[in-house]
Amino acid sequence: MLEKINQVEPNISGDDIQRVNDYMSSGAWITEHALTKELEEKIADFVGRKYAVAVPNGTIAIYLSLLAAGLTEGKRVAVPNITMIATINAILWAGAEPVIIDLNERLCMSLKSLQTVDKLDGVIYVPLNGRTEDGIAIENYCNDKNIILIEDSAHSLGSRYQDKMCGSLGSISVFSFTPHKIITMGQGGLVLTDDDSLYEYLLDLKTFNRSKDRSDWHDGFGLNFKITDLQSALGLSQFEKINEFVKVKREMFQIYKSSIENYNFINFFEYETPWFVDLICKSETERNDLKLSLEDNNILTRESYPALSKQSFLQSVEKTNLEFSENVSDNILWLPSSTNLTKDQINEIVDQISTLWTTKYL
Ligand SMILES: Cc1ncc(COP(=O)(O)O)c(C=O)c1O
Known part of the structure; x- marks a missing residue:
């Protein structure tokens, strides 16, 4: 393990x-x-x-x-x-x-x-x-x-x-x-x-x-x-280490993105710094499956914030048409994104995600 x-x-x-x-x-x-x-x-x-x-x-x-x-x-x-x-x-x-x-x-x-x-x-x-x-x-x-x-x-x-x-x-x-x-x-x-x-x-x-x-x-x-x-x-x-951390975050995103197939990544421009690596799954079920099976392998992820409009205490707040954000919010998974992750750890995470996808969704 x-x-x-x-x-x-x-x-x-x-x-x-x-x-x-x-x-x-x-x-x-x-x-x-x-x-x-x-x-x-x-x-x-x-x-x-x-x-x-x-x-x-x-x-x-x-x-x-x-x-x-x-x-x-x-x-x-x-x-x-x-x-x-x-x-x-x-x-x-x-x-x-x-x-x-x-x-x-x-x-x-x-x-x-x-x-x-x-x-x-x-x-x-x-x-x-x-x-x-x-x-x-x-x-x-x-x-x-x-x-x-x-x-x-x-x-x-x-x-x-x-x-x-x-x-x-x-x-x-x-x-x-x-x-x-x-x-x-x-x-x-x-x-x-x-x-x-x-x-x-x-x-x-x-x-x-x-x-x-x-x-x-x-x-x-x-x-x-x-x-x-x-x-x-x-x-x-x-x-004092901000520029180093920025570089690590940008490289980390590129490694994940180039190594994981079958999931959607939303790009970052070269002037933007990914805070977390966000994977966009095809459905909430797929996201939850992925989260649980990574957890079984000791890899912790986090669901992105739910849409504000889905919080029960905010139901009376004025809203625009929120179709896009309400649909996408349940599909986003934040992958491990610490600046101290090693390349070996990222490779391990990538392997686990690929294995899960092939066994479950192919
Ligand atoms: C977008 C955003 N705004 C505000 C906050 C609140 O910051 P704090 O936790 O320091 O109060 C957070 C915390 O994560 C955040 O992500």
């Missing part, structure tokens, strides 16, 4: 551990300070944004983006039908009204579907799994229509819209750093913007809206959404 292969796991090595040890031995106060500032500046610079604000996770990052942009009660915000639940829940949390939009064949929000909806105040665009697709066209559309665009780039640090990095679309964008993201700090999120007043608002909200003399006087309402420099020590060390 093979040793267990996880669908994804963090890629933590000696240099990461050393960085955290060094920080812990430095006598620093653990909470958010200079290392977090350094991480914010480095990632803002990498994606070409003026400002980045660290927050505890990606969900809070989206929520604060919506508050900062004034997308709260009475405002209508479009969201793609396949995304992690946090994207729509942040809209609900902010008190705004979500409108669910269909996807195109590359599994991102379809501009055509978006154009069928009137009176939108905001759009959250998700470069799902690192694919960027209609992102730039949607940014132009939002500019033309005076709609605020937020980019939920949780999957997509290191991916690009041809000549623009993911994390730089629209007025505000966000990243997440959970253990299954391309770089991790355990938990963590970033809000990025080029707008001075949005930045000031986010900082005030995040740090109790303290008066500038740092006293216990406050200029208004504020909360605590700080992170810790302990996390940022790890984040900085991980971020």
